[in-house]
Amino acid sequence: MEQNDQSILQVRNLHVEVKTKEGLSTLVQDINFGIEKGKILGIVGESGSGKTVTSMSILQLHDKKSMNISGSITLHGRELNGLDSKEMRSIRGKDIAFIMQNPMNAFTPVFTIGHQFVETIKSHSSLTNKEAKELAINVMRSVNLPEPDKLLKKYPFQLSGGMLQRVMIAMAACLNPSVIIADEPTTALDPYNQLSVLRLLDKIRREYGTSILLISHDLGVIAEMADEVIVMQQGRIIEAANVFGIFDNPQHDYTKKLLRTRPSLYFQKQPYTYKL
Ligand SMILES: Nc1ncnc2c1ncn2[C@@H]1O[C@H](COP(=O)(O)OP(=O)(O)OP(=O)(O)O)[C@@H](O)[C@H]1O
Numbered sequence: 001m002e003q004n005d006q007s008i009l010q011v012r013n014l015h016v017e018v019k020t021k022e023g024l025s026t027l028v029q030d031i032n033f034g035i036e037k038g039k040i041l042g043i044v045g046e047s048g049s050g051k052t053v054t055s056m057s058i059l060q061l062h063d064k065k066s067m068n069i070s071g072s073i074t075l076h077g078r079e080l081n082g083l084d085s086k087e088m089r090s091i092r093g094k095d096i097a098f099i100m101q102n103p104m105n106a107f108t109p110v111f112t113i114g115h116q117f118v119e120t121i122k123s124h125s126s127l128t129n130k131e132a133k134e135l136a137i138n139v140m141r142s143v144n145l146p147e148p149d150k151l152l153k154k155y156p157f158q159l160s161g162g163m164l165q166r167v168m169i170a171m172a173a174c175l176n177p178s179v180i181i182a183d184e185p186t187t188a189l190d191p192y193n194q195l196s197v198l199r200l201l202d203k204i205r206r207e208y209g210t211s212i213l214l215i216s217h218d219l220g221v222i223a224e225m226a227d228e229v230i231v232m233q234q235g236r237i238i239e240a241a242n243v244f245g246i247f248d249n250p251q252h253d254y255t256k257k258l259l260r261t262r263p264s265l266y267f268q269k270q271p272y273t274y275k276l
Contacts, residue, residue, distance in 0.1 A: 007034030008211045009058070009096075009179050014071035016053050016062070024068065027053045028235040031071070035179065035228075038209040040202075042226030042243070044219055044258065049232040051215045055181050057081075058213070059098060060088045075178065094124040097172035101184040103164040107156035114152030117171055124175050139174040140167070142207070143200055162193025166200055173204045180204070183215045198225055219258055223247055231255050 014031035017024040028050040035041045043051045056062050057069050060080060073080045075095060080088070092098065100106055107116055114133065121132040133152070140148035145166055156164060165185065172180055182201060186194035202225065204210050216222055222229055222243070229246045231239040231254065239252040250256045 006036045008037050008076060009213070010034040010072070010074045011054070011058065012072040012074075014054065014057055014069070014073065016050075016057055016070075017068040019066050019068070026235060027067075028057075028232075030236055032237070033228075033230055033240065035211040035213060037178075037211055038205055039227045040205060040212040040214055040225050042222035042229045043213065043215045043232060044217060044222050044229060045232030046217060046258075048234075050235040051217075051232055052183060053235075054232075055098075055183055055213065055215060058181065059092055059096060060085075061092075090124070093120065093172075093177075094175050095177055096179045096181060097175070097177040099165075099169055099172055099180060099182040099185045101187050103161060103168045103188075104156060106168050107164065109156055111155075112152065113154050113156065113159070113167055117152060117167075117174075120171055121174060135174055136170075140170050143170050143173065143203060145170055160193070162189050162196060165189060165193065165197050169197065169200050169204065173208060173210070176208055177210060179211045179213065181213045181215070184217070185214075186216075186221060187218070194221075201225070219247075231258065 011031055011033050015029045016027045018027055031054055033041060043054065045051055058073050058080070060083060062069060069081055071081065075091070080091065107113070114136065117136040118129055118132040121127055121135055122129070125132070127135065136152060137148045140151065143166070145151060151159070151167060159167065180201070185201070186197050189197060198221065201212060201214070205212055214222065214225055226243045228242050229240070230237045231246070231252065233254050239246065239250065239255045246255060247259065250259055
């Protein structure tokens with residue numbers, strides 16, 4: 001997680017403030033990390049610790065009128081902080097994909113999955129409808145989504161939350177982004193679907209070399225998935241280490257408390273039959 005030349009995504013001295021009637025209020029400060037190719041960086045911390053503010057800063061999704069974002073956020077060495085919205089739109093989805101907690105919010109209810117898949121691909125490429133559909137089907141097959149042809153004809157409400165999340169991850173992967181930001185991607189799912197979504201993310205990381213920023217309040221998820229971990233509290237990083245260091249030798253009292261109260265998502269103990 002150290003920042004070095006191999007980091008695909010680097011965040012340096014990120015500081016985010018919100019304008020209030022009383023003046024500026026700091027939401028996150030002194031945020032520094034990097035993610036190397038094909039690695040998973042986990043961000044943990046209790047509610048309100050600044051995880052989402054950090055990821056929204058990377059995506060430049062904050063309202064600039066009400067927020068100040070200072071510091072540097074680079075993707076392959078290119079500075080993202082301060083890019084205009086048109087440039088950021090071309091980066092979001094293509095170079096940095098975003099997977100949110102509730103996949104239903106990511107899809108428009110009135111269009112089929114296929115329509116939205118194809119439009120997403122076309123908005124970031126010069127592919128024709130037919131080529132975009134073929135790409136969608138190939139990616140869905142490669143991540144073992146069953147019967148992609150049929151799935152593409154369905155409307156979002158016709159799929160379960162777990163299936164929709166897997167479709168969304170396939171959609172995120174199809175443009176081969178350098179980075180996927182997954183903000184609590186399994187929180188809304190039952191244990192079976194949590195597992196299949198996490199395994200899918202891991203498969204994408206392995207096969208496409210995608211770097212993943214995985215945000216979770218669930219240390220069980222982080223333990224299984226992350227290479228490196230940062231722990232946030234009240235808008236700051238209070239501990240950063242590789243996953244073994246965090247779990248075997250936590251330094252900060254807050255990390256120790258999180259570890260004591262962690263929920264359990266133990267892969268090997270789940271009645272797991274789904275195969276990627
Ligand atoms: N637009 C905003 N205006 C004012 N305060 C905000 C805004 N967005 C976030 N905050 C505040 O910033 C702090 C960090 O919020 P953030 O959403 O990043 O926490 P989080 O760690 O992601 O929590 P959760 O796990 O509940 O999503 C919180 O105190 C939150 O209330």
